[in-house]
Amino acid sequence: MRSSLWAKSDGKAICRETKAIAILLLIAFCVSTLANQAVSTSGKWELLYHQDFEAPADEWSSLEREGLACNYIEGEYEIELKCSECSSSWSVPTHVPLEDFAMEVEFRFLEGMGGVGIRFRFQDRDHFYLLEISSNGGYSVWRKYGEYKHVRYGHWYPVIEDSAIDSFDPSRSHKLRLEAEGSRFRFSLDGQLIKEFVEETFGIGGVGLTVRTYDEPHLKVAIDDLSVWRKNVTTEAEEGNWPIILSLHEIYPFNIEAANWDVSSRRMSMYQVLMTDTYPIFDMEALVSFSDEGEADLIFGYLDRYNFYFAGVDNLGHCRIGRFVEGELQELALGKCAGFSVGGPVYLRAQVRPTDVTLWVNDEKVLDQVRISCGGGKIAVGATFESLEAESLAFSDFKLRMPVDTFKIQFSTASEYEQAVGWESLGDLEKALDGLRKSLELVESTQWDSFHWEILNRLAQLYSSLGNYRSCLQMLDQAVTVALRLGHPLRVATTYLDLGFYHRVVGNLEPAIECYRKVVEMKLGEAVPGFPDPKWIRAEALLRLGAIYSFLEEEDLKIFNISQAIDLFESLWKEEPQGEEDKHNNALVSYALGQCWFQLGIYEAAARFFSSARGELEESTDPDDVIRWISSIELEGLCYYERGEYEQAFSKFSQALELYHERHISRLNEVILLMHMAVCKFHLGQYQTALDLADQAMALAEKTLVSPSKTFQILAELYYQLGQIYDKTGDISRAIEEWEKAVRVIEGIRAYMRQAYLKQRYLGVNLGCYSALIRAFYTLRESEEVLQYIERAKARTLVDMMETAMITQSEFLPSETQTASELLKELGGLYEVVEEPSLDVTHGPSEARADIVYTLQWAQEQYEAVLNELERENPVLGETLSVNPDRLWERCQDVRKSMGRGVVALEYFVTDKETLLLVITREGVQTSSVIPISRAELTDRLREFREEVNTAPSPGEEATRALQARALGKELYDLLIAPVEEYLQTASHLVIVPSDVLFYLPFGALFRCPGCGTKRELWGGEYLIGRYSISYAPSLASLYWPFKHRGDGVYYQALVVGNPTGDLEYAGEEAQGIASLFPRAELVVGDAGTKATVLGLIGGGNYDVIHLATHGEFDRELPLASRVYFNQWEPLYAGEMLGLGLRGCELVVLSACQTGLPPEVTQELVLGDELQGLSQALFVAGTPSALLTLWNVNDQSTRQLMEKMYKELMGGVPKGEALRRAQLSLLRNTMYRHPYFWAPFVLYGVWR
Incomplete structure (x- = not known):
């Protein structure tokens, strides 16, 4: 389509x-x-x-x-x-x-x-x-x-x-x-x-x-x-042969009555196209007879009625060569025929080359080699009249000549092109591709830009049909260049429109937005035959921008662009359609308006427009209209579905399914429609029918889906939905079986196989599958299985994080990963090649694409081999790039057994409807508990708490703010800790394994106050940090390598960097004070703290502690791009930290980083990755422990806390307890007792 x-x-x-x-x-x-x-x-x-x-x-x-x-x-x-x-x-x-x-x-x-x-x-x-x-x-x-x-x-x-x-x-x-x-x-x-x-x-x-x-x-x-x-x-x-290409003895006369009056130029003009797109090396000639005043023009490089060149003579012998650009006249040369005889026939001849044109009148060379830039176009003759009293002029004996070698190139290029079009119409896309490549090779040796553009666009469409979006984008990029060189705004605009579409398909959102914005900002003229109306072009660009902003959840930009699109589409409506063309126009307008209102979520209006479009589109034989017709039925069904009208939705989905099936248009759409129908029946409580439909969808998907990316995505969703249906029927065992299949598919989906336009669906199914399994096993009281799947879900997040960084920002990563990164990118490109946009395939990949599939399989094998080698050389790094359920569970068990007496791990898993909590000791899972609070409500409570603790109290309000922090902290304690409090009676240390929004919560600031009914009574309670030392971990299994890398607890040598950016007043003093505590310390303060200097010291030293008192920034979109800054704000990225070689370094402290909840938390937004990414990067680098901060804190209080913590460490106190004592020292100071000062410091990894 x-x-x-x-x-x-x-x-x-x-x-x-x-x-x-x-x-x-x-x-x-x-x-x-x-x-x-x-x-x-x-x-x-x-x-x-x-x-x-x-x-x-x-x-x-x-x-x-x-x-x-x-x-x-x-x-x-x-x-x-x-x-x-x-x-x-x-x-x-x-x-x-x-x-x-x-x-x-x-x-x-x-x-x-x-x-x-x-x-x-x-x-x-x-x-x-x-x-x-x-x-x-x-x-x-x-x-x-x-x-x-x-x-x-x-x-x-x-x-x-x-x-x-x-x-x-x-x-x-x-x-x-x-x-x-x-x-x-x-x-x-x-x-x-x-x-x-x-x-x-x-x-x-x-x-x-x-x-x-x-x-x-x-x-x-x-x-x-x-x-x-x-x-x-x-x-x-x-x-030396210049054969006649075209000869016409008579051409219909140009009459003043039929001419078009141009008010701005006060001229009447008309033209007659004689020849289709022509290579710009030719001679054209004709006899002209004037009945009255007027100008006869030989027209060439004709792109449309507003863009062409002309060479002409008027009835008095005045000659000119000019060009119209978007209807604006540019006169290039003027002259006068010396031997001109008024009243007789005039012999007019133009010799055209890509860079110049020469004009003869009656064998006199009047204008010689006038500079032009002609890249081809149609050939025509035309007339211009200065007065309404003029009568007519006539052309005769027109001849077009071309050098035989030039015509051979034109003939060969056009023949290969038309042969390819024929093969394409017969469905033999490989032969069509071969023909188009040959025509492209021929045209690239010429300056025939008009046809060059046509070939590139056709190739782009063909590559799209073959699923090779990378080559499709390459062709369209070249087509833009050619269209710009040709100087034809409509060609430029339509190419940018297609280029934006395919950038969107492969997930390149920024280039897509840029393309659409260029279209919107372009100055386009009036509508011309052969091209979409400029209003259509601009409206469609706005609609697509709105769709992208909808995907990005930029609500204001979505509404702004789609509203403009609606205005333009409505202006194209024909109030009183005069014929079939007007009716067809209105059908397209209705379809487009339906899409607009659907994007805005106004489903009643959208359904009305889709219904209106169907009648006319149904009668059309145009393949695109057939697609729109069936799609309008499907989209109308989605409108009913979104409004909860499942019977009507089911009816529309059934109708669309039958039409897709009859016409063999899209196997993918058939699968999706069957699944939509199953879900409708599910909502209607007709579970057996829902199961039957889901089984049909599964059978069709497993039989016909050959696109690796979409196959895995769709299969995962099908297994998930099947599990949902079985769960509703009470068959929990079969539901678990289907969900486990979905998880196995998900864990096999590499980042490069996920198209961006399926991202939201993927994340929803991903989280849904794990959540469903975890909830099911919880119901069955199978705690070990609950823990396994929680850990697998978190490991999957880490693999996604790593592979996304390898594809998009490999320069941030250590050299060890570069080979794997290149293979990963190559695999992504190969998957684009074999992707079938319509999935209209019943016999698998064609023989002609077998080589591509073979290359894909080879590249996959190479990638897995590289990962295996990487794991042998760097096991910690290697394990972050794959989910091995058996090994993951072994790591979990090893960590659990190493936890020691008095240590309790609290592992959370946040789902859309509730939060699950496991209590784990060295003996195993002690209990599990469901916290009955939705993710949305939990987020609201946590946001309120963070807003309180993120801000320092003003002088005079310390007590009031401290009570407010305790009150909010108590609410969260009662929610997140109190349900399992009885299992913590003998604990001295808590390992918090957060999930989602809980990564932003400083658990030490939760407040225990049983029976407290008034704020005054809150002075009698205690913070969680008062009872336990606390550490954090991205997952339980993530502690395996930190445990392996922990040292002897002796702190002798430190690298301390303070205030390299120059704007942290007390950070330099903090660094000096900390350095003075160590027997040996490398102190780097202020401007000396360049990135190169610090990395050189890390690489050449053997430090027990690395302390960086500098600005830091977490990156939620790309966690491994989280960074700390050195002199002149030069960043060190988390991805770079993976290769720092920190083995032997007991503790890394980043004392001025900050992170927080995003402004809006959606169902699809996974949170906390940035904290996982930074801590995991430091673990992979070799350090067992990392101290991070959740928000920027007061420089003076931080200095006091750090000095206290290091003194405790030097005295042999374990890291977790040393941090706890330092935090308590501030808590007992009335100036610093508010959690703002002491709560943001979180210790990840080993606490001993």
Whole structure:
């Protein structure tokens, strides 16, 4: 489906399959080796081609299609047409365009009625002759000329009207021969001359064969012994040959009554296009007769009515060469014909090159080599009148000439292109791709930009159909460059529209937004034939921008852009449609408005517009309209679904499913619709029907989905939904089985396989599967399984984090990961290649794509091998790049057994509806508890608490603020700790394993005060830090390597960096005070603290402690881009920390970082990754413990806390307890007792 709403021009549909073939089926292999063709110099005629049909040949394929069959039968080539008024054509691969030639073919009619003919002087699908013999014994010669329309025959002009052949027997074989020398033609039948005639319109072109039916829907003919000769010419003669490409004796006069009045220029103008897109090396000439005043123009480089070049003369001999750009006139040169005779016919000639044009009038060179920049376009003649009293002027004897070598390039390029279009229409995309690549290679050696742009756009569409979005984007990038060089705003705009669409498809949101904004900001003129209305273009860009901002949850920008799109679409509505074109326009407007209102969530309005669009779209045969028609039904169903009207939604989904299935349009949509239908029945309580539909969706998905990315995404969702349905029916065992399948799929999905447009669906299913399993096992009281799946969910998050960084920001990562990063990017590109956007595949990948699939498999194997090698060399880093459930559980068990007496781990798992809490000791899971609070409410409470503790109390309000902090802390304590308080009676240390929003909570500031009913009573309670030392871990298993890396607890040498950015007043003093506590310390303060200096010291030293008192910043979108800053704000990223080599360093302290809850927390937003990312990076680097801060704190209080903590450490106190004592020292100081001062310090990793 095209990615933009294009203006349509309906032609009479003969038979869709055979019309496609007539357009080019086997226009076959017209010209591929023109430049190297040798020319014989002996004899009169040279045999170029012969086919006896004894053996199959590529250019004469055996095929069976609806409406057409071609087969080799006993030494003949039989062609059968099975529809009325249809035709099929074959180009004979002579490899050169022909001027003087002879063609001979033997044929006989076997069944039915119709005609067989020789197509000659073929230049493109709209410019050629046809000599035809009919089965009723008549002959005729036709000229196909696409720019003029005959009043009776349309684009077909009779050269010789239908005439009878004496004693013609259609059942016997006949030999038809056509000879051409210049403009003289003669043809004979069975050796007898039938007719000689003269026709000058086309002077050169290819030859071919055409078979067609008339009123009756059946014709079968047999073809044999086809030969083509050409007249020999010398190489020298051919090099100097400028054959006539087009010759027209008469052109309809230009009358003042038919001209268009331009108010701004006070001119009347009109034009007539004579030739389609032409390579800009040619001569054009014509005779002009003036009846009155006026200007006659030869027009070239014609892109549309507002963009073209012209060279002209008026009735007084004044000459000019100029250009119109978006309707604005640019005069390039003016002159006067010295020998001009007023009143007589004028001979006008223009010699055009890509960079200049020369104008002759009556053989006088008036304007010589005027500079232009012409990249091709149509050829026309035109007239301009200065006065309403003018009458008319007329052109005659028009001729277009081109060097034969130039025409060969044009002919070859166009032939390869049209051959490719034919193969594409037949569904053979690989042959189509080959043809388009050949035409691109040919056109790239020229300055034919207009056709170059056309080829690039067609290639982009084809690559999209093949799922190769990377190549599609490359073609569109080139197309933008060509369109800009061509200077045609509509081509630029439509290309940017497509470029933005495919950037969006692959998840490149910023480039997509940039493309759409360029479209919106472009100055576009009026609507012109062949291109979408500029209002459509701009409206669609706005609609797509709105959709992206909807995805990004930028509500204001979404509404702003979509509202503008609605205004533009409404301006395109025809209040009183006059004909079919206006009705079709209104259908497209309705469809577009439906999309707009759907994006805004106004589902009632959206459904009304989709319903309105359906009627007209249903009648259209255009493939894009068929897609829109079915899509409008599906989208109307989604509108009902979003409104909770499940019966109506089910009905619409069923209707759309049937249509998709009948027309074989999209297997993916069939799967999704079946799942939508299942969910509707689920909501209606019809669980068995829901199960049946879900089973059908699963069977279809497993059978036909070949796209790796979408297959995994859809399968995961299907398994998840199946589990939901089984759970509702009470079959918990089967539900668990389906959810476990979903989890296995999810854990196999690499980051490079997730298209950005499925991100929200992926995250929803991901969290939903784990949450469903965890809740199910909790219900069954299987605590070990609950813990396993909580740990697997958190490990999956870490793998996502690492692989996303490897793909998007590999420069942040250590050199050890670079090979894996490159392979990961290559895999992402290969998945784009094999991705099928419509998934209309029933037999798996085509043979032609087998090499790509093989390469993909090889790259996957290489990536896994690199990971295995990485794991051997750096086990800690290697384990962050995959989820191995068995190994993960072993790590969990090892950590649990190493926890020691008095240590209790509290592991949380936040879901949409509730939070699960596990209490774990060295003996195992002691209990599990469900905290009945939704994620949204938990977030609100935590936000209120963070707002209180994030801000220092003002002088005089210390007591009031302290009580407020205790009150809010008590609410969270009662919620998160009190339910399991009895299991903490003998504990001295708590390991908090947070989840989601709980990563932003300083648990030490939770307040225990049983029975407290008033604020005054809160003075009698105590903070959690008063009872226990506290540490944190991203997951329980994440402590495995920190435990392995912990040292002996002796702190001798430190690297202390203070205030390298120069704006932390007390950080330098803090650093000096800390350094003085260690027997040996490297102190770096102020400007000396450059990134290079600090990294050099880390690499060359053996420090027990690294203390960085500097600014830091967490990155929620890309956690491994979280960073600390050195002199001149040079960042050190968390990804870089992975390779620091901190083995032997007992503790890393980052004392001025900050993080917090985002302004809005959505269902799809996973929180806390930045804290996990930074702590995990330091663990991988080799340190067992990291002290981080949740918000920026007072410099003076931080200095006191740090000095106290280090003194305790130097005295042999464990890290967790040392931090606790330091925090309590501030808590007991009335100046610093508010949690703002002491609570943000959180210790990750080993606490001993």
